[in-house]
Every structure is written in structure tokens, then in C-alpha cells.
Amino acid sequence: MTAATEPVATPxxxxxxxxxxxxxxxxxGVIVFLGILINSNFASSAxxxxxxxxxxxxxxxxxxxxxxxxxxxxxxSVGSMMAFVTGLMIMTMNGLAPTYGNWAIVMGAGxxxxxxxxxxxxxGLIITLGRIEPFIVTLGxxxxxxxxxxxMSDGGSLPIDRSLRAAYxxxxxGDFMGIPYPVLITLGVILLGAFLLYRTKYGRxxxxxxxxxxxxxxxxxxxxxxxxxxxxxxxxxxAVAAICYVPRLGAATPTTGQLWELQVITAVVxxxxxxxxxxxxxxxxxxxxLILEVIxxxxxxxxxxxxxxxxxxQGAIIIIAMLAHRFTSSR
Amino acid sequence: MRQASEIxxxxxxxxPTLCAKGLSKVYGAITVLSDxxxxxxxGQVHAIIGENGAGKSTLMKLLSGHVTPTAGGLQMEGQAxxxxxxxxxxxxxxxxxxxxxxxxxxLTVAQNIFLGREIRRGFMVDDRAMNRRAAELLARVxxxxxxxxxxxxxxxxxxxxxxxxRALLDERxxxxxxxxxxxxxxxxxxxxxxxxRGLREHGVAVLYISHRLDEVQAIADRITVLRDGRMxxxxxxxxxxxxxxxELMVGRQLDMLYPDKREVQTQAPLLLVTDLxxxxxxxxxxxxxxxxxxxxxxxxxxxxxxxxxxxxxxxxPSQAASVVVNGAEVTRRSVAxxxxxxxxxxTEDRKGKGLLLDERLAPNLTLQALASLNPGLLLDRRxxxxxxxxxxxxxxxxxxxxxxxxxxxxxxNQQKLLLAKVMMTNPSVVIIDEPTRxxxxxxxxxxxxxxxxxxxxGKACIVISSEMQELVGLADRVLVMRAGRVVAELSGDExxxxxxxxxxxxxxxxxxxxxxxxxxxxxxxxx
Numbered sequence: 001m002t003a004a005t006e007p008v009a010t011p012x013x014x015x016x017x018x019x020x021x022x023x024x025x026x027x028x029g030v031i032v033f034l035g036i037l038i039n040s041n042f043a044s045s046a047x048x049x050x051x052x053x054x055x056x057x058x059x060x061x062x063x064x065x066x067x068x069x070x071x072x073x074x075x076x077s078v079g080s081m082m083a084f085v086t087g088l089m090i091m092t093m094n095g096l097a098p099t100y101g102n103w104a105i106v107m108g109a110g111x112x113x114x115x116x117x118x119x120x121x122x123x124g125l126i127i128t129l130g131r132i133e134p135f136i137v138t139l140g141x142x143x144x145x146x147x148x149x150x151x152m153s154d155g156g157s158l159p160i161d162r163s164l165r166a167a168y169x170x171x172x173x174g175d176f177m178g179i180p181y182p183v184l185i186t187l188g189v190i191l192l193g194a195f196l197l198y199r200t201k202y203g204r205x206x207x208x209x210x211x212x213x214x215x216x217x218x219x220x221x222x223x224x225x226x227x228x229x230x231x232x233x234x235x236x237x238x239a240v241a242a243i244c245y246v247p248r249l250g251a252a253t254p255t256t257g258q259l260w261e262l263q264v265i266t267a268v269v270x271x272x273x274x275x276x277x278x279x280x281x282x283x284x285x286x287x288x289x290l291i292l293e294v295i296x297x298x299x300x301x302x303x304x305x306x307x308x309x310x311x312x313x314q315g316a317i318i319i320i321a322m323l324a325h326r327f328t329s330s331r
Numbered sequence: 332m333r334q335a336s337e338i339x340x341x342x343x344x345x346x347p348t349l350c351a352k353g354l355s356k357v358y359g360a361i362t363v364l365s366d367x368x369x370x371x372x373x374g375q376v377h378a379i380i381g382e383n384g385a386g387k388s389t390l391m392k393l394l395s396g397h398v399t400p401t402a403g404g405l406q407m408e409g410q411a412x413x414x415x416x417x418x419x420x421x422x423x424x425x426x427x428x429x430x431x432x433x434x435x436x437x438l439t440v441a442q443n444i445f446l447g448r449e450i451r452r453g454f455m456v457d458d459r460a461m462n463r464r465a466a467e468l469l470a471r472v473x474x475x476x477x478x479x480x481x482x483x484x485x486x487x488x489x490x491x492x493x494x495x496x497r498a499l500l501d502e503r504x505x506x507x508x509x510x511x512x513x514x515x516x517x518x519x520x521x522x523x524x525x526x527x528r529g530l531r532e533h534g535v536a537v538l539y540i541s542h543r544l545d546e547v548q549a550i551a552d553r554i555t556v557l558r559d560g561r562m563x564x565x566x567x568x569x570x571x572x573x574x575x576x577x578e579l580m581v582g583r584q585l586d587m588l589y590p591d592k593r594e595v596q597t598q599a600p601l602l603l604v605t606d607l608x609x610x611x612x613x614x615x616x617x618x619x620x621x622x623x624x625x626x627x628x629x630x631x632x633x634x635x636x637x638x639x640x641x642x643x644x645x646x647x648p649s650q651a652a653s654v655v656v657n658g659a660e661v662t663r664r665s666v667a668x669x670x671x672x673x674x675x676x677x678t679e680d681r682k683g684k685g686l687l688l689d690e691r692l693a694p695n696l697t698l699q700a701l702a703s704l705n706p707g708l709l710l711d712r713r714x715x716x717x718x719x720x721x722x723x724x725x726x727x728x729x730x731x732x733x734x735x736x737x738x739x740x741x742x743x744n745q746q747k748l749l750l751a752k753v754m755m756t757n758p759s760v761v762i763i764d765e766p767t768r769x770x771x772x773x774x775x776x777x778x779x780x781x782x783x784x785x786x787x788x789g790k791a792c793i794v795i796s797s798e799m800q801e802l803v804g805l806a807d808r809v810l811v812m813r814a815g816r817v818v819a820e821l822s823g824d825e826x827x828x829x830x831x832x833x834x835x836x837x838x839x840x841x842x843x844x845x846x847x848x849x850x851x852x853x854x855x856x857x858x
Contacts, residue, residue, distance in 0.1 A: 198710075199709055200708055200709065200710060201701050201705055201708075204694060207690075207694075208690070208698055214680075214684045215683075215686060218646065218666065218678050219666065221667075221698070222667065
């Protein structure tokens with residue numbers, strides 16, 4: 001109070017380091033270090049590349065979720081949406097393959113992006129126009145999308161046409177100068193996301209909306225549009241993840257993407273994004289996704305803990321991260 | 332004040348109810364309060380006045396156990412006491428009525444009043460008994476709220492009264508009011524002062540903090556002045572005039588608080604509103620404001636002033652025959668479209684609707700003008716810092732660091748930041764709702780100067796205020812609202828507190844009412 005009356009202005013103290021922002025990266029480093037101690041195979045380049053590639057899907061979706069969560073929202077439907085988009089994409093590809101050959105893959109990918117964007121738009125419009133809690137809306141669409149993929153696959157598997165496999169396979173298994181394509185795609189999504197969130201007016205409007213929606217409204221921000229767009233971005237990210245995912249397993253099933261929403265939210269939150277909105281950390285979300293995958297990998301490589309407990313450890317991580325955050329922020 | 336001497340004679344010989352000896356509070360390197368010694372006697376109203384940052388709130392929190400002192404201690408009725416927390420202080424009979432509303436909006440009035448102190452019958456809460464007791468307390472504080480109303484549905488003033496009722500639930504020895512009237516309208520203030528007089532007669536020691544010096548003069552037996560964390564002195568209230576109080580607080584002779592009035596030209600209005608209807612807020616309001624003019628908008632809290640303007644800005648459902656800004660009709664009203672036309676609104680709720688308290692200064696400053704500052708896709712963060720440096724200098728925003736979060740600024744500096752924020756859009760008409768609520772005299776006078784400079788530069792300004800003096804001191808013309816209607820228009824010598832209060836409260840509004848907000852009539856103001 002009294003201090004505020006001293007007219008001293010330190011220029012550009014805006015660049016001071018906040019240790020809390022580095023926490024997810026430090027945690028990732030510690031876990032990697034422990035991994036190396038436990039099993040020397042962990043540090044092999046083949047294993048490292050494998051882990052990073054496997055984390056690509058969660059990382060890509062988590063970039064979108066960072067937008068939604070920074071805006072003060074939540075999207076529980078991402079796992080089901082991913083399965084639904086995958087299913088529609090495979091059906092499109094299979095349908096077009098006889099006529100267009102390998103071009104069907106490109107068309108299918110285009111359809112996936114459109115469908116993902118529309119799914120997000122659907123979520124966003126119901127939330128903003130209907131003024132319903134995002135939790136409820138996306139809980140509903142989570143069920144709807146899951147039922148659709150079960151219906152489309154008739155409860156079984158919806159495989160991609162054999163003729164397309166060879167051409168599509170490199171999207172997941174191929175690499176460019178040793179770096180797998182999914183990793184490059186993830187990097188592209190991250191850079192695009194970081195640009196959008198940190199460097200554009202839209203990103204600033206989004207965080208202001210998450211910080212205090214009334215302030216944003218009184219400042220002339222089109223709150224509904226900004227909020228709806230966050231869900232569209234989330235939908236597009238889901239579609240990109242689906243495009244990378246199909247060549248890995250070659251089919252969509254009723255369990256595709258199941259419980260991914262939990263992993264995504266965990267990754268975003270341990271990455272430093274505030275669940276109540278107002279602060280988004282794109283790179284943190286990616287670190288979060290890597291932490292989850294590295295832990296699973298270390299558990300598989302070690303014999304100490306059963307790999308069936310991976311989900312339990314991941315669940316514990318989010319609680320520990322929040323406790324650590326509470327502990328450090330209240331000093 | 333004769334009462335003062337009578338009252339003081341009552342506890343003579345007795346130890347003071349609560350006594351602070353050499354209280355100090357240090358946060359890190361900053362001394363917020365140093366060596367304050369204070370006696371509070373039963374049956375006395377003791378006012379603490381001082382500018383924001385003078386240490387009033389800290390002193391209150393020390394006395395009520397919310398904060399523990401760095402040095403010094405407390406005595407109650409001659410016995411040394413140390414409160415570990417607010418609960419201990421309450422058990423000892425000392426209660427603080429907070430300035431902010433600390434009530435659960437989804438619970439009823441009675442549930443809030445008894446929260447944590449529920450009346451029980453066996454394992455069950457006895458709602459009937461609590462409702463009955465709550466009704467008594469509400470009647471005592473003059474609240475119109477009923478025990479079973481949801482607090483979230485109540486207007487702010489009623490919530491404040493519920494909070495006071497809650498503090499008075501148990502017998503108290505010391506009741507501390509921290510700016511209790513900041514959100515109350517004049518008649519509610521009068522009721523509150525009556526309650527405080529009642530407490531005094533019951534032998535309660537009352538500590539009263541307020542920015543409103545007229546209230547202090549009306550209620551206090553003794554006045555203590557704080558400045559920069561130090562005690563300047565303590566006087567019987569009868570010995571100080573309001574002007575002396577203000578000067579003691581500021582520590583210098585008060586120059587004229589309000590700038591000189593300007594000569595308003597009879598140019599075409601910058602803002603012309605015809606037949607604005609706001610759903611559940613205001614009916615058929617028409618008004619205008621000319622370049623170089625300050626238009627005051629007065630009336631009791633709840634008279635629809637804020638609702639009217641929020642409706643105008645498209646923040647509430649509303650219809651209007653026409654809204655013309657800068658000569659151009661605005662058909663689809665929204666904050667963004669009106670801003671583009673040159674009209675901006677500065678909210679009364681700077682913490683809830685004005686500033687992002689968790690964000691730093693620069694994003695706050697540029698949020699509203701983001702589109703015009705950054706014509707391309709990218710944010711220009713370097714020019715953003717330049718804007719901030721300019722605004723800090725121009726509006727005298729006092730900050731330790733430019734990287735602070737807005738929530739860390741004092742109220743006065745927040746208000747200046749908010750003003751700078753809306754001015755970033757280079758508006759021609761600025762509507763300011765409660766420009767100086769809860770800020771100290773030094774900052775007040777600066778804000779008045781900003782408003783004066785703005786209209787002298789050819790802009791127009793509408794000031795909504797609950798402080799009659801502010802309207803009288805600033806406005807060239809005043810519209811008074813009551814129950815959602817503009818009931819009077821005052822100009823020139825007609826602008827005084829009596830006329831405003833009369834128009835705002837009386838049912839008969841013949842002469843100056845109804846047709847007086849007609850355009851041609853208003854234009855013929857006294858030169």
C-alpha cells in the first residue's frame with residue numbers, strides 16, 4: 001500500500017523468470033533422469049524417439065485444450081470426438097479409394113479437419129448461445145460422439161482399406177532426417193498454437209476472457225465469438241491427431257481415444273495452465289504430455305511396478321502437481 | 332457537538348474498552364503502520380480518517396485479530412490481550428465489519444447471518460428460529476431484505492446491511508466499521524448512522540472508518556488522523572471542521588478540490604440519445620451532451636443510473652429510438668461499435684468489470700484499444716510497453732514496477748489505469764461511473780483535473796456519481812434519476828445538493844421534471 005506511492009519504475013522487469021513456469025520442464029528432466037538410472041535402455045535413441053512419437057496425439061490435442069482451458073472452459077469430448085473423426089475419415093477414405101486411389105487419403109484428411117472443426121463449433125455454439133456449462137455440454141457430446149463411433153463400427157472394428165495402407169503408413173512411421181513425421185506435425189501445431197495464443201489479438205482476447213469474462217465484455221471483446229473459436233481450434237487439433245493416429249493402428253474401434261480427455265486435461269494442468277482460465281502455457285502442456293508418456297514408458301521398462309498401474313501413477317501426478325503448485329504459490 | 336463531552340464523561344475513570352499501544356506492522360522492507368497508540372472507550376464513536384495507504388485498514392485488521400502486529404500490543408479493559416486470529420477477537424467481543432461483501436450468494440439472508448453459528452435443535456438446524464431472529468436483526472439495521480431471500484439476488488446496499496446484521500448477532504464490546512457506507516445511498520446511510528448511535532447508547536465502543544467526512548462529522552465523538560502509516564493526532568470531533576480534517580489527511584492546505592467550471596459552447600451534441608428503454612432498468616430516457624461539457628447523472632443507488640448507461644452501451648437488453656455519436660447514428664449498439672463511433676464507458680466496478688487483476692499493467696491498458704493499436708495480425712509488444720510508459724507518466728500512475736499485476740495497485744492508481752485504458756481508444760465522449768469511489772483525496776483531485784482537461788480539449792463527459800458534492804463540483808448540467816426515470820434536469824445555479832436530493836427522493840417532480848430533459852429546454856442553460 002505505502003510502497004505504491006513511490007513513483008519508481010523499473011523498465012522491462014516483464015522479463016523476469018518465474019520459477020513456477022519452469023516447473024513442468026524441471027519435472028520432465030527429473031523423470032527422464034530417473035528413467036536413465038532405472039534402465040539403461042531408456043536412453044537409447046530408438047526408445048526416446050518412440051516415446052516422443054507416442055506422446056504426439058496427446059500433445060496435439062493438449063495444444064487445443066490449452067486454448068479451451070485458458071478461456072475458462074473445458075472439453076471432455078476430445079477422446080470421443082477423436083474416435084468419431086477417425087471413423088468418418090476412414091469411411092470417407094474407403095469410399096473414395098476405388099475412384100481416386102491414394103488421393104482419397106488427402107480428401108479423407110480434409111474431411112477430418114472439416115468434421116473436427118464442426119464438432120468443435122457445435123460444442124462452442126451450444127456453450128455460448130445456450131449458455132450452458134462447458135462441463136455439461138461436452139459431457140453430453142462425449143456420449144454422443146462415442147455412441148456414433150460404436151454405431152459406425154457396429155461395435156467392432158472399422159479398418160482402413162488395404163489399398164491405402166502402404167501410402168498412408170509413413171504419416172506415422174516415416175521420418176524426415178531421422179525425425180518422425182508425427183513429431184514434426186506436433187511441432188508445427190505447437191508453433192502455430194503458441195503464435196496464436198501469445199502473439200495475436202485473438203490470444204490476448206482469449207486470456208482476458210478466461211481471466212475475467214466481465215472485464216472482457218466491458219472492454220468490447222466479442223466474448224461469444226472468442227470462446228466459440230477456442231472450441232473450433234480444439235476440434236481442429238483433434239482432427240490433426242486423428243490424421244496421425246489412423247496409420248498407427250489402421251482402424252477405428254469403439255475404444256479409440258477412450259479416456260484421452262483425462263490425459264489431455266492432466267497434461268494441460270500439470271503444464272501450468274490455470275484450470276480456472278486466464279493463463280495458458282502451450283509448451284507446458286506439451287511437457288505435460290511428455291511427462292505422462294515418459295512415466296508410462298519407464299514403468300514398462302522397469303520391473304518394479306506393474307504396467308497395469310500406469311493410469312494410477314498418471315492420476316497421482318496431477319494431484320501431486322496441484323499440491324506442489326498450491327504449496328509454492330502460497331509461500 | 333455537545334454529545335461528545337457527555338459521552339466522554341461516561342467512561343471516565345474506567346480503562347478504555349480497547350487500547351492499542353505502539354502498534355506497528357512491517358511487511359518485508361515496508362512499514363505500513365508505525366507506533367500507533369489509541370484509546371477506544373465504551374459508548375463512544377471513534378472515527379479513523381486518512382488517505383488510501385495511510386494504514387487505516389491495517390490498523391483495523393490489527394485491532395480485530397485479522398493480522399498480528401510486528402511490535403506493540405493491545406489491552407482490553409486494562410488487560411493485555413493478543414488475538415491469534417479473527418475468531419479469538421470475536422470471542423473477546425471485537426468484530427470487524429468488512430468493506431467488501433463477504434457473504435455466500437447462494438445461501439439465504441438468514442443462513443448467511445448465522446453461518447458458523449447456526450441455531451440447532453438436536454442434530455438439525457432450526458431454520459424457523461433463525462429466520463425469526465434474522466428478521467429482528469434486519470429490522471434493527473433497517474434492511475428491506477427478508478430472511479429467506481437469496482443474498483445473490485439482493486442489491487449491494489442490502490448485502491452490506493446483511494453483513495452488518497451478521498456482525499451484530501452477538502453482543503459486542505467493540506464494533507469496527509470499515510467504510511460501511513461506500514455502497515449505500517443517502518437514506519441508507521442515515522439509517523446506518525442511526526444504528527451506530529444505537530450501539531453507542533448500548534455502551535458499545537465503535538470504530539468508524541470512512542472517506543465521507545460529512546458522515547464522520549455527523550457521527551464521531553473523537554477523530555484520529557493517520558497519514559503514511561503514522562498517527563498525526565487525535566481530536567474531539569467538535570474541534571475539527573471538514574476542511575481541517577481533509578487538510579490533516581492530505582498534510583497540506585487543500586487547494587480547490589474541483590477545477591473551475593468551463594464555458595460550454597452551444598455546439599451540436601457529441602452524444603444524442605432519444606427514448607432509450609432498458610429492460611428492468613430505465614424508461615424513455617433522452618439526453619445529450621455537448622463538446623466541452625460535463626453532464627452529471629445523479630440519483631440514489633438503485634435509481635437506474637448504471638442500468639441506463641449499461642443499456643446504452645449494449646451491455647444489457649435495451650431499445651432506443653436513436654443513438655447518435657459524433658453525428659453518426661449507431662444502430663447496432665455494442666461496446667465495440669460505440670467505441671468505434673467514439674463513445675466509451677468506464678465501469679463503477681473497477682475490480683469486477685474494469686481491470687484484469689491477475690494480469691500485468693500493459694495487457695490491461697491495451698485490452699480495449701487492441702484492434703486499433705495492432706492493425707495487423709501480430710501484437711506489437713514493444714509499442715505496448717511504450718504506451719504503458721506514456722500512460723504511467725501522463726496519468727501519474729504510481730507503480731514500483733511496470734511488471735506489476737493490476738491487482739497490486741492501490742485503488743486510486745487502479746482507477747487512473749482504468750481511465751488511461753478507455754482513453755487509449757481516443758474517444759470523443761467518455762461516460763465515467765463513480766469516478767472516485769473508494770479513492771483518496773489526492774487521487775480524487777487528479778481525476779477531476781483529468782476530466783476537466785478532457786472536456787477542455789473538446790471531448791464530452793458524463794459523470795455518474797453518488798457523491799452529490801462531486802456532481803455539484805464537476806457538472807455543467809445534472810440529470811437526476813429516480814426509479815428508472817430521468818426526473819429532473821438542473822443547470823447553472825440550480826445545481827446544488829438540496830435540489831439533487833429533492834429530485835432524487837421526492838415523488839412530486841412537476842416543475843423541473845418530465846419535460847425538462849427535452850432538448851430545446853436543456854440547451855438554454857444560464858451562461
